[in-house]
Every structure is written in structure tokens, then in C-alpha cells.
Amino acid sequence: MDIERKLKALDRIYAVYDEFVRTRETACTLRCTTCCTTHVTVTTLEAIKIRAALLPGAWESLCGRLTDHAEARRFRPKVTTNALADICAEDGEPPPENAVAEHTSCPLLLDELCSIYALRPFNCRCFISCRPCAETGCADVEEFVLSVNTVFLQTIEHVDAEGCSGNLLDLLGVLAIEAKRRAYAEGSLHCTANGLIANRPMQVLMLPPEHRERIEPILSQLRAIRI
Ligand code: SF4
Numbered sequence: 001m002d003i004e005r006k007l008k009a010l011d012r013i014y015a016v017y018d019e020f021v022r023t024r025e026t027a028c029t030l031r032c033t034t035c036c037t038t039h040v041t042v043t044t045l046e047a048i049k050i051r052a053a054l055l056p057g058a059w060e061s062l063c064g065r066l067t068d069h070a071e072a073r074r075f076r077p078k079v080t081t082n083a084l085a086d087i088c089a090e091d092g093e094p095p096p097e098n099a100v101a102e103h104t105s106c107p108l109l110l111d112e113l114c115s116i117y118a119l120r121p122f123n124c125r126c127f128i129s130c131r132p133c134a135e136t137g138c139a140d141v142e143e144f145v146l147s148v149n150t151v152f153l154q155t156i157e158h159v160d161a162e163g164c165s166g167n168l169l170d171l172l173g174v175l176a177i178e179a180k181r182r183a184y185a186e187g188s189l190h191c192t193a194n195g196l197i198a199n200r201p202m203q204v205l206m207l208p209p210e211h212r213e214r215i216e217p218i219l220s221q222l223r224a225i226r227i
């Protein structure tokens with residue numbers, strides 16, 4: 001697997017999304033952290049990006065915080081976004097997801113700031129809300145933004161189609177082990193055996209018809225990225 005090429009594609013995808021977010025009016029501010037919980041999901045490629053960019057001291061400290069939160073309740077997805085798109089395209093019924101209502105702060109949050117902000121995965125980048133989440137307990141997100149987020153989730157999974165998805169804390173824990181990183185690089189990391197779910201290529205876009213024309217400029221930017 002050419003991880004370097006995939007990481008470059010991931011950086012470009014993040015850049016396109018960050019540019020999109022700059023066009024939105026949001027209530028998101030520094031030290032607004034209600035959305036920073038143990039329930040974030042991520043792909044292997046995004047976790048590898050974090051692992052590869054952190055200096056040894058920072059990585060050891062992150063691993064220590066993961067160990068301290070080993071028992072923290074967390075959301076573990078049952079299907080990936082592309083699997084969900086395939087199920088919907090066939091009018092199937094997706095399996096019910098595990099609801100985890102408990103709010104536990106993300107262990108990567110330090111002094112109310114994300115300790116890996118520049119490296120944060122897409123699911124953190126797309127936490128945006130028109131109103132402060134603390135007011136209502138949930139994010140207030142425009143329907144169009146939800147569609148854009150879904151397209152990016154599908155694209156990132158597509159880039160990492162040979163990899164896995166799962167909870168951020170679980171995936172960082174798996175990739176802390178050198179043998180597992182090697183297995184991922186060789187395309188032989190067993191998702192299910194590691195408590196993760198297998199990614200798959202994007203076959204169909206999960207996009208409502210009313211957003212198709214409006215999203216086209218973003219899609220053409222994504223299509224220009226060599227994956
Ligand atoms: S998504 Fe909600 S909690 Fe997160 S920064 Fe924005 S307003 Fe704050």
C-alpha cells in the first residue's frame with residue numbers, strides 16, 4: 001500500500017474541507033469543547049497520520065492518556081459510511097448502532113484545547129454548529145453541511161478502502177503496536193479481530209437530489225485529487 005500517496009491525498013481532502021468551513025457562519029469558538037468526546041470515529045489512514053506526525057515525546061504522552069482512558073465508554077460504529085451508502089442504495093436496513101449517551105471528554109483535550117489540532121481527524125473537523133452545542137446538548141447543523149460531510153466521509157473511506165474504521169481511541173491503541181502498523185502498510189490488518197470495521201470503496205454517493213447541483217464545485221475539487 002502506498003501510504004505516503006494516500007496521506008498526501010488525505011491532506012488535500014482536509015484542505016478542501018477546511019476551505020468549505022471558512023465559508024460557513026458557525027458558533028464554534030476556541031475552548032468550546034462540548035463536541036470533544038470519546039465517541040469520535042476515524043479511519044486507519046487518519047490515525048496513521050496522527051501517529052506519523054507526532055514527535056516521540058508527544059506520542060508517548062498521548063499513549064499514556066489512552067491508557068488512562070482504557071475503560072472510558074465510547075461509540076463503536078457497526079457500519080462504515082460507504083457500507084451504509086450501499087445498504088441505502090439497495091433499500092436495505094442498516095443494523096442499529098450502539099447508542100452511547102454518556103458524555104466523556106476526549107482524552108486528547110488538554111486545558112480545553114485539542115492537543116493534536118492540526119492533525120485532528122475529519123470527524124473532528126466537521127463538528128460545526130450554528131448554535132453553541134452547550135445550549136441544547138446537540139449540534140445545529142445545516143442540511144447542506146450534513147450532505148457535504150457525508151461526501152467527505154465517503155471520500156476519505158474510499159482513499160483508505162484497504163483499511164479499517166473505528167473509534168479514534170481504539171484505532172490509536174491498535175496502531176501504537178508496530179506489528180499492526182506493519183500489517184496495515186502491507187494491507188493485511190484484520191479489522192474485525194482488532195475490534196474495527198472494514199472500509200470499502202465508494203460505489204454510490206449518499207447525496208439528496210436537492211444538494212447535487214450545489215455541491216458540484218466541491219465534488220470537482222475532490223475529483224481532482226489523485227487517489
Ligand atoms: S460543534 Fe458545538 S461544541 Fe463543537 S466547537 Fe462548535 S459549537 Fe462548540
Ligand code: SF4
Nearest residue numbers: 036106108109114124
Ligand atoms: S481529537 Fe481533538 S478535536 Fe477531536 S475530539 Fe479529541 S480533542 Fe476534540
